[in-house]
Amino acid sequence: MAEQTPPDPDAAISVRGLVKRYGDRNAVDGLDLDIRRGEIFALLGPNGAGKTTTVEVLEGYRQRDGGEVRVLGIDPADGGRSWKAELGIVLQSGAGDSQLTCLELLRAQAAYYPDPRDPAEVLELVGLTEKAGSRGRTLSGGQRRRLDVALGIVGRPRLLFLDEPTTGFDPEARRQFWSLIRSLRDLGTTMLLTTHYLDEAEELADRVGVITRGRLVEVAVPSALGGRGQAPAVVSWSEDGVRRTAETGTPTAFVAELAARFPGEVPDLAVARPTLEDVYLRMIGEPVV
Amino acid sequence: MTATTERSLPSVAAVCRTRAGVELREFFRQRESVVFTLFFPVILLLVFGAVLDYDLGSGVSFTQYFMAGVIAAGILGASLQNMAIGIATERSDGTLKGLAGTPMPKSAYFVGKVVQVFVVTVAIVVILLAIGAVFYDIDLPSGTGWLTFAWVAALGSAACTLLGIAISSLARNGRSASATVTPVALVLQFISGVFFQFSEVPTWLQTVAAVFPLKWMAQGLRSVFLPDALAAQEPAGSWELGRVALVLAAWCVIGLLLCVRTFRWQDRVDR
Numbered sequence: 343m344a345e346q347t348p349p350d351p352d353a354a355i356s357v358r359g360l361v362k363r364y365g366d367r368n369a370v371d372g373l374d375l376d377i378r379r380g381e382i383f384a385l386l387g388p389n390g391a392g393k394t395t396t397v398e399v400l401e402g403y404r405q406r407d408g409g410e411v412r413v414l415g416i417d418p419a420d421g422g423r424s425w426k427a428e429l430g431i432v433l434q435s436g437a438g439d440s441q442l443t444c445l446e447l448l449r450a451q452a453a454y455y456p457d458p459r460d461p462a463e464v465l466e467l468v469g470l471t472e473k474a475g476s477r478g479r480t481l482s483g484g485q486r487r488r489l490d491v492a493l494g495i496v497g498r499p500r501l502l503f504l505d506e507p508t509t510g511f512d513p514e515a516r517r518q519f520w521s522l523i524r525s526l527r528d529l530g531t532t533m534l535l536t537t538h539y540l541d542e543a544e545e546l547a548d549r550v551g552v553i554t555r556g557r558l559v560e561v562a563v564p565s566a567l568g569g570r571g572q573a574p575a576v577v578s579w580s581e582d583g584v585r586r587t588a589e590t591g592t593p594t595a596f597v598a599e600l601a602a603r604f605p606g607e608v609p610d611l612a613v614a615r616p617t618l619e620d621v622y623l624r625m626i627g628e629p630v631v
Numbered sequence: 632m633t634a635t636t637e638r639s640l641p642s643v644a645a646v647c648r649t650r651a652g653v654e655l656r657e658f659f660r661q662r663e664s665v666v667f668t669l670f671f672p673v674i675l676l677l678v679f680g681a682v683l684d685y686d687l688g689s690g691v692s693f694t695q696y697f698m699a700g701v702i703a704a705g706i707l708g709a710s711l712q713n714m715a716i717g718i719a720t721e722r723s724d725g726t727l728k729g730l731a732g733t734p735m736p737k738s739a740y741f742v743g744k745v746v747q748v749f750v751v752t753v754a755i756v757v758i759l760l761a762i763g764a765v766f767y768d769i770d771l772p773s774g775t776g777w778l779t780f781a782w783v784a785a786l787g788s789a790a791c792t793l794l795g796i797a798i799s800s801l802a803r804n805g806r807s808a809s810a811t812v813t814p815v816a817l818v819l820q821f822i823s824g825v826f827f828q829f830s831e832v833p834t835w836l837q838t839v840a841a842v843f844p845l846k847w848m849a850q851g852l853r854s855v856f857l858p859d860a861l862a863a864q865e866p867a868g869s870w871e872l873g874r875v876a877l878v879l880a881a882w883c884v885i886g887l888l889l890c891v892r893t894f895r896w897q898d899r900v901d902r
Contacts, residue, residue: 401732403897423640423734431732438726441660442653453649454735456639497733 349412354379354501354532355400361408362395362556369395371556372409377534379500382527384547384564385536388626392556393536394434397505400534401431414501427455430499430531434506436490437478444481444489445474448496455497468492468522484515488522495526502526504535508542520545540618550618554626568621580609643736650735650743658713658747668713669755672705676759679826680767687828689860694767696861698759699852700825703787705755707816707845710748710788714795715812718744720805723898731896741796748792756784772855779872783851786879790844793886800893819845824853830864837866844882851875 349356355377362370370392377383387393398404399411402418402425411418416425440447445461452458465471468488473481481489487507494502504523508516516539523533523546537543543550544564551561565571575593579586579600590596593613600608658664679701680694687693721727730740763769772780795812802808820826822836823846829837840846854862854870862869 403728403732423736426732426734427640429732431729433725433728433732435725435728437729438721438724440726441657446653446656450649450653451733453641454646454733456641456734493729 349410350376351412351415352379353377353412354381354414355383355534356412357396357400357409358411359409360396360399360406360411362392362399362404363407368556370399370406373553373556373558375551375558375561377532379532380527380530381548382523382533382535382546384543384550385534385553386538386540386543386550386622387536387553391553391626393553394505395556396553397503397534397536401429401503402426427497428500430494430497430502432490432494432502432504432507434509436486437493440478443475443477444470444492447478447489448492451493452496457498459496459498461496464492464496467495467525469518483510484512484519487511488519491519491522495531499531501532501534504533506536506538508537508539516542540622544618552622552625559625564618567618568616568625570616570618570621573616573621576614577612578614579611585610640734643739646735646739647742650739651746654743654747655750657717658751664713664717668708668751669758672701672708672755673758673762675704676701676762677766680763684767687861689858691857691861692767693828694763695769695856696828696853697825698763698767698769699856700820700823700849702756702759702784703823703845703849703852704816704820704825705759706752706784706788706848707791707819709751709755710791711795711798712812712816713748713751714744714792715798715802716805716808718796718799719802719808722799722895723804725897727895728897744796745792748788752784752788770856776855780852780855783848783855783875783879786876786883787844787848787851790879790882790886793883793890794844797886797889797893800895816845819843822846824849828864829866841866841878844879847875847878851879 347358349358353376355375357373357375360370360373360375361368373392373396375396385393385397395404399406400413400418402421405419413421414425414428418425437447442450444465448461448464452461462471462474465474468491470485470488470492473485478486478489487510491504491507494504508519511519520542523535527533535543535546547564549561550564550567551558552567553559560567562568574589574591577588577590577593577596577600588596597608597611597613600611676697679697683693683697685693687696718727731737760769760771764771798812799808802811819840822832822840823829823843824832824840825845829840829846829850832840850865850870851872853865854872865871
């Protein structure tokens with residue numbers, strides 16, 4: 343495939359046959375990927391699958407050992423200041439400790455970009471307005487992560503990298519973060535998100551890619567990943583004091599049949615499709631050759 | 632298709648100004664760095680000035696001798712120790728990696744550091760000279776003495792700043808940089824004629840000290856603070872200002888080469 347289609351220069355991100363070696367191990371082993379402008383793409387995969395390595399090659403932090411890469415039409419290995427000015431990067435490790443206040447940090451960061459957002463507006467957007475005069479160390483974990491995102495978007499990026507942005511968030515903070523990401527999407531920002539949280543990918547992403555052993559094994563909209571859309575439904579109910587389950591491709595007909603058998607309500611009736619987590623766990627559990 | 636052109640990026644000079652502001656606030660707002668770098672030499676001067684106020688001969692007090700040494704030690708702290716620990720910390724906590732992902736010109740980062748070292752060094756020198764003059768009746772340099780003072784301080788500071796930046800790449804993090812650099816700096820201070828007269832240091836230790844820049848900074852500054860009669864006590868029987876310039880310049884070159892070869896914007900990639 344790498345030989346057949348060249349990378350797409352109009353895509354936000356286009357990767358063909360990416361290889362990255364550490365010692366004699368291929369951390370990324372022939373990965374292909376296309377991300378359209380304006381979409382939110384979630385990269386899923388277990389630890390050590392090559393997610394962060396891939397993303398850091400795209401961001402220009404690591405040199406690749408093989409393959410072709412275009413990010414906003416530019417090879418990251420040649421990316422200069424103008425190229426970096428169009429990217430926003432939220433690293434997994436986050437920004438370091440600083441003696442500067444949130445607003446001062448954002449003002450300094452904004453000064454590196456040609457067309458930055460107003461720092462005060464960015465603080466508003468991430469919900470840190472009341473922390474404008476506070477130093478980083480006084481922020482909670484969730485607030486620090488929102489500051490990282492603020493630093494990532496103050497340069498008005500066209501492409502935003504988010505590497506495990508909500509690790510360590512409580513459910514409330516994650517929901518607030520999701521709405522922040524949606525408002526950025528409405529502003530036209532392309533986003534590449536890596537995450538461990540399948541609900542997060544399902545909630546935010548237009549498309550999901552699953553990476554295992556350094557390769558992208560599937561790309562799909564979240565509802566269709568792993569053949570989830572066509573997967574048989576599982577109908578379960580209780581009968582004669584025993585829990586019964588049945589897999590069926592026609593759950594509606596099956597339930598109608600059940601309903602006819604019982605005088606009133608079917609006891610403990612439930613109809614389920616495989617969750618994103620089910621298909622994901624099946625995908626990463628299977629050996630990929 | 633990139634819409635932004637090189638022209639619309641902020642100028643390097645403008646980003647340098649931003650970085651200088653960031654670096655000064657980072658330094659002066661951190662209590663540890665201010666106490667360690669700025670007040671430690673002041674305390675040394677106050678203590679040594681009060682305790683070791685003996686006469687070196689020719690009517691010169693040890694405090695007058697110590698003035699040159701404590702200023703040299705202050706410059707070492709503001710440049711080498713400050714850079715080694717500060718940059719190692721910024722590398723291990725991800726600050727450098729974050730900056731490397733922005734369109735900040737890399738040179739602006741180093742300009743910011745140089746401005747920080749310059750301002751801190753000037754602050755230390757002014758405070759030490761003021762305390763010396765007010766409390767210990769130190770004779771301040773005069774005429775061409777100031778010129779010698781300026782070039783020794785500038786050249787020594789440049790060499791130590793470059794060395795500090797280079798050393799930062801060897802450390803795993805700020806704490807390990809501090810654990811390595813602080814004892815070495817202390818030992819150098821003992822053998823380079825800061826706390827004791829250099830002539831009292833055993834010859835083999837004098838030879839060790841002569842490899843490093845601190846000895847030459849202290850010696851160059853002594854030429855400013857002490858009467859020429861005391862040059863006879865120096866190892867060569869003179870102030871050797873030419874050699875001071877040569878050794879410090881050589882360390883600038885070595886430091887620069889090491890920086891260029893070793894500087895990293897992120898922790899070693901180990902996965």
